[in-house]
Amino acid sequence: MAAAAANLAGRPGVRVVVIGDPGTGKSSLVVAVATEQFPENVPKVMPHTRLPADYFPDRVPITIVDTSSSPEQKPKLIAECQAADAVVLTYACDRLSTLDRLSSYWLPELRRIQLKAPVIVVGCKLDLRDDQQNSLEQTMAPIMQSFREIETCIECSALRQIQVPEVFYYAQKAVLHPTAPLFDQEAQSLKPRCVRALKRIFILCDHDRDGALSDVELNDFQVRCFSAPLQPTEISGVKRVVQEKMPEGVNDSGLTLTGFLFLHALFIEKGRLETTWTVLRKFGYDNEIKLRDDFIPTSVKRAPDQTVELTNEVIDYLKGIFNMFDIDNDEALLPSELDDLFSTAPENPWTSDLYKDCAERNVLGGLSLEGFLSKWALMTLLDPANSFANLVYVGYSGDFNSAFTITRKRRVDRKKQQTQRNVFQCYVFGPKGAGKTALLQSFLGRQPSDALPTNSDRFAANTVEPSDGTRKTLVLREIPEGDVRSLLNNKESLAPCDVAVFVYDRYPFCRAIFLFIVLFSALCHIYAGNF
Structure with a gap:
């Protein structure tokens, strides 16, 4: 199944709040994504910055809110976080003390204020990173194990323009295509409500009620969700992948419910959450995986x-x-x-x-x-x-x-x-x-x-x-x-x-x-x- 961006043009925008210790590169990151160049002189706190709807494929504008880490500005920082759709939490790759502060201060503080928004952890100043340091995966694995609210981690360099747009793409994606409603990170499995919704969708698409999606039914499903047909070779490829990993996912009639659920778990594990969210939204589901009010x-x-x-x-x-x-x-x-x-x-x-x-x-x-x-x-x-x-x-x-x-x-x-x-x-x-x-x-x-x-x-x-x-x-x-x-x-x-x-x-x-x-x-x- 080819992934496609969900039709989310009706959303007014995504509000991303950038927080972190002083000197970790928050304001430089904001200027770099807006101007696509490294700023010579950066204000202590940037005014609200807007990325237009056409900046990313989902065509939803982003408002970036920079914050001050000074103690006297803490009430304002908390208010901004509570109003955020996503939070970008920064540390400096060349200062391990700021990395330690993620677990000792920032993430517990976000829990204390009962933050509901997803968190993107960003290592700034990648160009100054010591090559002898552990990889990002090794560094962040224990932190993400303790703080499941972290959606993803990424390193970037505002100076070298390395992965700067990706920071805010992942922040937007965490809002538009969130992981939490779909997938249990600890159990590494689809959540029950997601399974129930996908089971309903499977049954609705199984027109002959034989418990499997035939090639014709799979193609109809693809066209309905992604407005593009599947070629016979693509259908064969999908079923082959499922059969190799889960033999009961395919039978003589086509793709079974077990195989259908396996495919979506596979998409999510590979970071392609937009595929599953596109399917759910085409069938009327909201972010809580309930049918929307217009249904x-x-x-x-x-x-x-x-x-x-x-x-x-x-x-x-x-x-x-x-x-x-x-x-x-x-x-x-x-x-x-x-x-x-x-x-x-x-x-x-x-x-x-x-x-x-x-x-x-x-x-x-x-x-x-x-x-x-x-x-x-x-x-x-x-x-x-x-x-x-x-x-x-x-x-x-x-x-x-x-x-x-x-x-x-x-x-x-x-x-x-x-x-x-x-x-x-x-x-x-x-x-x-x-x-x-x-x-x-x-x-x-x-x-x-x-x-x-x-x-x-x-x-x-x-x-x-x-x-x-x-x-x-x-x-x-x-x-x-x-x-x-x-x-x-x-x-x-x-x-x-x-x-x-x-x-x-x-x-x-x-x-x-x-x-x-x-x-x-x-x-x-x-x-x-x-x-």
């Missing part, structure tokens, strides 16, 4: 008494996904099968306390189809944007409007005494110890003792059959006693509530269940116009 809406406009529900199209899609991942055909998804289903998402969205204990499961922890759909209904009710994002992550190709429907306002439903909604929310009130959690557990066919402790809201979602024979999803939300006052004082907080259940400890548990069923059935009758 996934961050919010859904609706009135407080309107909710979002899954369409029949998506429900049918989810039923198909359920059957696909029910490997043992036991009509339930075991935790391992569910993890596999979400293996193309940044993480399994149902590992949080909110979703762990909210639906029916069998004795082995398997999730039935009804429980599976109930969890999706709950996620859509509470966080439609997150629900849609995860639909896309697991392969849904439709748009937001085909996936979801926004229900009519509840006050209109009540006025007309009918509704087309399929998901209803019941708030469960009662004093502590009255049996609210037990009620939710019983609704899911569990014992009260099965409830997991949680510091967040507790929900239970399941399908019910009102007297009219239709199937609905009912969501019970347990309202902690301490939250009741604030909830009742906020009118919008009550807007999503269709019906309320009040649990008293003097009622037998079965009577509380009966009361809840009666209330819900009455609600459905009212909406159906039966009263």
